[in-house]
Amino acid sequence: MIYLSVMIGGGLGSLLRFLISSFGFLPFATVFINIVGSFILGFLTFFFLDRPEVPPDLRFGLTAGFCGGFTTFSTFSVEVYAMVLDNHIGQAAFYVLASYLGGLLAVALGAFLAKNC
Numbered sequence: 001m002i003y004l005s006v007m008i009g010g011g012l013g014s015l016l017r018f019l020i021s022s023f024g025f026l027p028f029a030t031v032f033i034n035i036v037g038s039f040i041l042g043f044l045t046f047f048f049l050d051r052p053e054v055p056p057d058l059r060f061g062l063t064a065g066f067c068g069g070f071t072t073f074s075t076f077s078v079e080v081y082a083m084v085l086d087n088h089i090g091q092a093a094f095y096v097l098a099s100y101l102g103g104l105l106a107v108a109l110g111a112f113l114a115k116n117c
Helices: 002-023 028-050 056-070 071-084 089-114
Strands: none
Touching: 002 028, 002 089, 028 056, 028 071, 028 089, 056 089
16 A cells, blocks of 8 residues: 555655646746745654654655655756756856755754654
8 A cells, every 4th residue: 555655645745746847937946846845845854753643654655755756856867967057057056056055954843843743
């Protein structure tokens, strides 16, 4: 059942990523998606640590499935490479820093909120 939960979560996460990207301004829609996805994964990871009663199907469906399908590291890499090829070095550097630092801060915030809920 865990495999099915991960598959369904991954499909839903991918669909939501596609919908947000369709209405957003690339590549910043990807930054938004990665930061929000990092927050959600950070929150859920630490939230579930203190709640063993949450079924594994739900835990893995939301974390590995939904968050894995929602976030877009491969897309991120291609977009950075395209910026470098187009000689937009400053934009590429900002994009990398915003994605990594924003993601780390979002995980920390999610973990903090999960521990203090």
